[in-house]
Amino acid sequence: MIEQLSDILRDHFGRDTLLEVREQDSPVSVRIAPDDLLPVCRLLHSHESFFFDLLNCVTGLDNGPENGTMEVIYNLTSIPFERSLMLRVQIDRNSPSVESVTSIWKTANWLERETFDLLGIRFENHPDLRRILLPADWEGYPLRKDYEHQEKYHGITVKY
Amino acid sequence: MANEIQYEYREDNLVRSEPNKYTAGQLRTEEVVINLGPQHPSTHGVLRLEVLLEGEIVRDVIPHIGYLHRCFEKHAEALSYNQIIPYVDRMDYVAAMNSEHAYAMGVERMLGIQDRIPKRVEYIRVLVAELNRIASHFVSIGTYAMDIGAFTPFFWMMRDREHVVRMLEWVSGARLLYNYIWVGGLYYDIPVGFEERCQELVDYLRPKLDELEKVIVYNKIFVERTANVGIMPLEMAVNYGITGPMLRASGLRYDLRKVDGYSVYPELDFNVPVGEGKVGSVGDCWDRNYVRVLEVRESFKLIEQCLAKLTGEHKRSRDFDPQEVVPKKIRPKAQDLYVRAENPKGELGFFFRADGKSDIPFRCKARSCCFVNLSIISELSKGTMIADLIAILGSIDIVLGEVDR
Numbered sequence: 001m002i003e004q005l006s007d008i009l010r011d012h013f014g015r016d017t018l019l020e021v022r023e024q025d026s027p028v029s030v031r032i033a034p035d036d037l038l039p040v041c042r043l044l045h046s047h048e049s050f051f052f053d054l055l056n057c058v059t060g061l062d063n064g065p066e067n068g069t070m071e072v073i074y075n076l077t078s079i080p081f082e083r084s085l086m087l088r089v090q091i092d093r094n095s096p097s098v099e100s101v102t103s104i105w106k107t108a109n110w111l112e113r114e115t116f117d118l119l120g121i122r123f124e125n126h127p128d129l130r131r132i133l134l135p136a137d138w139e140g141y142p143l144r145k146d147y148e149h150q151e152k153y154h155g156i157t158v159k160y
Numbered sequence: 161m162a163n164e165i166q167y168e169y170r171e172d173n174l175v176r177s178e179p180n181k182y183t184a185g186q187l188r189t190e191e192v193v194i195n196l197g198p199q200h201p202s203t204h205g206v207l208r209l210e211v212l213l214e215g216e217i218v219r220d221v222i223p224h225i226g227y228l229h230r231c232f233e234k235h236a237e238a239l240s241y242n243q244i245i246p247y248v249d250r251m252d253y254v255a256a257m258n259s260e261h262a263y264a265m266g267v268e269r270m271l272g273i274q275d276r277i278p279k280r281v282e283y284i285r286v287l288v289a290e291l292n293r294i295a296s297h298f299v300s301i302g303t304y305a306m307d308i309g310a311f312t313p314f315f316w317m318m319r320d321r322e323h324v325v326r327m328l329e330w331v332s333g334a335r336l337l338y339n340y341i342w343v344g345g346l347y348y349d350i351p352v353g354f355e356e357r358c359q360e361l362v363d364y365l366r367p368k369l370d371e372l373e374k375v376i377v378y379n380k381i382f383v384e385r386t387a388n389v390g391i392m393p394l395e396m397a398v399n400y401g402i403t404g405p406m407l408r409a410s411g412l413r414y415d416l417r418k419v420d421g422y423s424v425y426p427e428l429d430f431n432v433p434v435g436e437g438k439v440g441s442v443g444d445c446w447d448r449n450y451v452r453v454l455e456v457r458e459s460f461k462l463i464e465q466c467l468a469k470l471t472g473e474h475k476r477s478r479d480f481d482p483q484e485v486v487p488k489k490i491r492p493k494a495q496d497l498y499v500r501a502e503n504p505k506g507e508l509g510f511f512f513r514a515d516g517k518s519d520i521p522f523r524c525k526a527r528s529c530c531f532v533n534l535s536i537i538s539e540l541s542k543g544t545m546i547a548d549l550i551a552i553l554g555s556i557d558i559v560l561g562e563v564d565r
Contacts, residue, residue: 024494025496026269053399057525057527059511061523073496088496107401107532109535110535114531131226133226137176138177143234154177
């Protein structure tokens with residue numbers, strides 16, 4: 001599937017878009033540039049030989065201050081072809097931001113809000129980017145590797 | 161310190177921490193915002209819905225969640241793989257076996273031991289997972305009937321669920337949060353006599369389900385309240401990432417037990433019920449409830465087949481060790497893995513990143529089915545009556561423990 005994906009993307013964009021393919025991951029993961037994310041997703045969603053119509057999961061993760069990167073991982077499923085794909089983008093940790101895919105899959109709305117909430121990754125052109133699990137006035141992003149929680153929250157001691 | 165009042169009540173704290181999307185200035189004269197929850201029985205837990213009403217008609221619904229957020233993912237970054245299992249239980253606390261099963265499968269795949277798991281272990285896993293699926297669907301059907309206004313089915317379902325829960329207690333020692341399915345095996349073999357009692361339970365529950373259909377499913381008031389309400393077209397469902405009974409109610413025969421064929425499900429014979437719009441349209445609230453009823457029947461079939469295997473081909477023996485393959489040290493190679501399984505409420509997924517150097521996951525993300533399913537509520541309930549909002553919310557079947565994690 002990856003060769004086919006690579007060929008179709010090359011035909012469409014006129015260059016190599018797959019920066020890295022990792023066979024050891026399950027499902028096989030491909031890394032693309034953050035700028036390519038939205039067009040690639042649009043193609044994967046509508047292309048007749050892929051038709052990735054279901055976005056299972058959006059995961060954000062922080063590689064830590066020593067690496068200086070964050071990643072957003074999209075798990076896609078094609079219901080008609082019964083295929084899965086893992087799509088990864090790597091972004092700068094100092095100003096983490098990536099294009100939102102809510103215009104393609106509505107699932108992304110809440111999943112991206114959750115990623116924003118816990119990791120502070122901004123999703124550009126997201127219709128409603130607010131915190132979702134944590135209170136709106138919470139400080140910091142807990143899933144960052146260098147997160148330190150606040151002392152007090154409205155008079156409640158945070159440390160348990 | 162102990163007697164010190166921790167929380168100083170200030171009215172603006174409520175608004176500051178969870179501000180409404182709509183403020184008085186934005187509303188038109190005929191509109192009003194009411195607040196449903198977080199302490200409201202029909203929200204099935206601590207869910208707050210900010211409802212914008214125009215008379216009785218719902219114009220917009222903004223769900224506010226997170227009241228039960230227990231930082232599962234943050235905890236998971238500090239615990240070794242086997243220690244995470246009890247936390248997984250506490251996500252969907254009415255279907256903990258299913259969640260454990262999905263989690264254990266994921267870790268086993270990372271270690272590459274998934275093919276070494278003894279068949280008996282796999283059959284026991286499917287058996288307890290299906291029992292738990294029945295318990296979960298009973299809660300769903302019972303509470304749904306109560307949302308609609310029928311009180312009796314709730315007690316009936318809770319009574320019957322109690323039998324299932326006691327069976328699981330007999331297996332694992334706990335009623336709801338089991339920690340029974342381990343990475344690589346099980347905590348213990350099923351107790352002696354369990355198979356017979358389990359068959360008795362299935363024989364007892366079958367007629368109860370017919371009774372349920374008479375009292376609630378085809379009840380005229382129930383049908384009037386739920387048929388043609390909250391119709392979810394298939395395209396919308398897929399685009400919103402809806403899975404599980406909700407997706408199947410919209411007419412798509414998509415069940416991960418069939419699609420992925422994990423564990424021993426390919427060896428078992430069962431159907432995947434879909435919504436057919438028997439009394440209304442395909443994908444309405446009635447269908448979503450009815451698909452769950454039908455799924456319980458399929459679970460009976462699965463349980464009976466598992467019992468046949470567990471008393472026949474893979475029967476109890478002295479040298480069976482449920483912890484034979486349980487690894488002493490869980491340290492997967494560096495990889496990303498996404499595992500998914502069919503939970504009673506939809507697709508439960510776990511994303512793992514292992515760095516290959518430690519016994520704790522670098523990142524463990526739970527893709528919660530209730531969280532994703534709940535996100536459709538505002539789309540489904542726009543333009544409906546406020547009474548229908550309750551019917552729609554109930555039909556989504558959320559467990560807030562899993563929504564908030």
